[in-house]
Amino acid sequence: MSTVASRPADPAVRVAREKEDVLVGDEIVRHRIISRAIHWTVAVTFFVSLLTGMPIWTPVFGWMASLFGGLSVCRVLHPWAGVVFSLASVFMFFDWAADMRFDPHEKKGWWGPRLFHYLRWEFEDVETGKYNGGQKFYFWTAGLGSLGLLLSGLIIWFPRAFPALVRELSFVIHDLTFILFAVALVFHIYLATSAEPGTFRSMTRGTVTRKWARLHHPRWYREVTGEDTRRS
């Protein structure tokens, strides 16, 4: 039995198993493990739903069916992947909803002028908390979107149980919702990877650097570290 006091090999990761919004050494824990696990479940099931659904949607993406062994496989896999995606989204919704409430100063324009202002990297709002307005907006639209996909998807899956007009509308709603979701997802992934270095690790390792937090989410940084970062 060693007499040397043993220390945890990766303290930040160990803390991230249970807690978030805490400083551990030079890292801040941003997402605890259960949130990350739920997020990746949602992400993987969404991609399976997407890649099995797109060849059914249009023969332009028929080549994607080969990933799964043919269009018949896609037809069986898609609704089940969709159901698991919806279930995981429910868990995700309740896990994250508390952090996603809009602050009064965020209420305006995150889907219009403010979004484009942000995308031109023009300024950082010193009152940006753990999530900025754009992320909150994405959360709520994704939540509504997954509900829309589930309901319309169930109707498409069991057509004989519904009248003709309901079935026809479901195709349109399912399509429209998926298209908006896919477009938003492209930007979600882009912003979480290439566009903003240091972000992806928050969903794998679970932590971010102090500099990252201070740059992107100044108010959250202040809350976690207790420092006053505002220029006097």
Next chain:
Amino acid sequence: MSAQSLEIRRSSASVWGSRSGMRTVPTVSKYIDTTTCIGCKACEAACQEWNDLETVATRQTGTYQTLPTLDSQYWNLIRFNERDFDGGIIWLMRKDQCMHCDEPGCLAACPAPGAIVQYANGIVDVNPDQCIGCGYCETGCPFDVPRFHATTGKMAKCTLCVDRTSVGLEPACIKACPTGCLQFGTKDDMVALGNGRVEQLKGNGFANAALYDPQGVGGTGVVTVLAHGDHPEWYNLPADPHVPLLVKFWKSVLRPLGVVAIFGAVIGAFGHYMNHGRKGVKGAAAHDANLPEA
């Protein structure tokens, strides 16, 4: 089953350029005269036999009708509709099966390439190898024809005996009919036959007799003489069948726009990165004097 010898005019879920459109072949047609049908069901039996279909358990629902509706193993059904009319009862018997529309709604809705085809002669057929059993065709069809086999999930319906007609034989139902109320020939000939019969009926006091050949689907391969042509619904026929507008919107408008939007988003993200680069420190320096090193 698809008849390889017949050239294909339209195919489900095809992008474009897959058909030569070079041959002109007369559209084949089934003529049904409901006024001389005696409801003997020889046509039902013939269809079952020719197509080697499984016996479907019949259900008594208070009429002579064999089944309440078509089945994946019962492609041809005589519908019995009893009505009070003009102080008496009329029996309206109509042979119900796929109408082989000129603009098939099933084909328009089908997402599986080549699962539903329309041959050059107008016959609409299902290719079970390609069918994925999704059920979209059911929503596309204005006549509620597509049915799905319980275990394999494949769609099955009247084929207009494409395997018989492509070797010069008439469909099995036509051959079996004892009264001559079913005829087979080119669309032009069958329409002429139908119009002649309608004139005869009008002369016999059926002022609203009509030939049911709905133009909402571009006309149908199956033309039906109705004594009460002003009330197709009495025969379980839709008054104005057409491919549902929402299906057309979904396939021809929403889908191409969606493809463009998704590719556009990817190109947009790439373009954004080239133009704006990464989110960096510059903006923060304006309000944050002491950004840490790491």
